Amino acid sequence: MISGVASESSSQLLPWQQPIWQDLVRRQQQSGLPHALMFTGIAGIGKHELSLRVAHWLLCQNSSGQADGLTESCGHCHSCQLWQAGSHPDFMVCQPEDNSRQIRIDSIRKVNEFLAQTPQISRCQVVVIRPVEVMNTNAANALLKTLEEPAGESFLLLEAERFGSVLPTIRSRCQRIQLLAPSAEQAQQWLQASGVSPDQASQALRYNPQAPLQAQLWLEHNLGEQQQQWLDLFGQWTQGRAPLDKVVAAYTKMELDDVIHWYAGVLADALKLTLSVAEDQLLHGGWLAQLLNACGDGATLNKTKLITLQRNVQEIQGGLLSGAAHHNKQLLNESLLLQWRALLQ
Incomplete structure (x- = not known):
């Protein structure tokens, strides 16, 4: 406006x-x-x-x-x-x-x-x-x-x-x-000066690297709890324990920009995991490795399909940021979830 x-x-x-x-x-x-x-x-x-x-x-x-x-x-x-x-x-x-x-x-x-x-x-x-x-x-x-x-x-x-x-x-x-962007020390100090505990500040800055104002909003809106709910549903869908319509319904209620940004983070972790990057370098830590282990039978991710899906999500994210993209949220979420399941091998 x-x-x-x-x-x-x-x-x-x-x-x-x-x-x-x-x-x-x-x-x-x-x-x-x-x-x-x-x-x-x-x-x-x-x-x-x-x-x-x-x-x-x-x-x-x-x-x-x-x-x-x-x-x-x-x-x-x-x-x-x-x-x-x-x-x-x-x-x-x-x-x-x-x-x-x-x-x-x-x-x-x-x-x-x-x-x-x-x-x-x-x-x-x-x-x-x-x-x-x-x-x-x-x-x-x-x-x-x-x-x-x-x-x-x-x-x-x-x-x-x-x-x-x-x-x-x-x-x-x-x-x-x-x-x-401020240094990690400056960002941490600024968040703590606003009354945030050291642990909360560290967690918020991990999910919003080098962006203290974003980290502050992340804390104020309890986005950590929301993203954990997304991870839980995503894990259930990956293991075949939740129907597609239940997961899609939950994601469709959220802002598409936020969901796509979250997808991008999960896929970045997935790609790093295929390259044997240490868990402490992953946005969600060891969550994804634990999820694949829970799928059993030595479940892994198809690297070629993963790169294709990641590029697709990046294109969607770019279109949303430019203001030029228009998507049906339900159909898009369905497509991304099905593409993710197709990565498992």
Whole structure:
């Protein structure tokens, strides 16, 4: 959806972003930032949080952007008050709306119309577009002119998880700011500082490697328990102890993105297992080896079929991430489960 809503907490600086933040402030104070920045990096490391912080700072009436300007938003001016209320008239977020997976041309037209106006409170306007790689071709073409010739004093902050999937015409008109994931120690410390126990933090980061914000959501939504239920059902299906319709019904209730991401993890473990990778290097530890042993008769996996299935799942995952894929959840889950059973030999 498109919204001007932002909160003070959403623009807090994450510890591993400090060097990038300092560099952005220095550049803005010395020569000014380019009008189009693209923040790139994996999901769950704080791209949106950094975008919001930059937007808040640029809109603050007491942060002049000159050498004597503030390096933090003041939090007291009229602009900051509107920001904290989530109703700043010079700020917009553009993202997929109406339950769509894509950013369509109508959304970009609203962005262009917004930027054609004069700022109401601040000396500039700021638009965040996320994730930019799901803009369809028409939307991307509609944005090109604005990227080339921005109206007035305006800033476009684009966010992308898959930089290579962004159209070259968009990439070439933005300055890329690549965000690196925090170290394992930083991620662990950050999660523990939010009240998570060391064991919980380690488990969450194992399932969400290098992505502490994803790990935090994983814990908040009890996804570990949910994924264990998926594993139990998957094991029952593999051993022939659960009918197809029961397993499919359970998986179909879940978001397809989550299920496919989970499948990808299981198949990665399976491929590593065929290559005799140590259990401590597997996402689900020794679970899969134990499952195959429980199937009896020296059950193994057909490596050729496994690679084919893994590629199939990767293609499905890529289509879902791009926003262009449309699947019947029930039929897709049935197909994947049957293909998995066909791997056993």
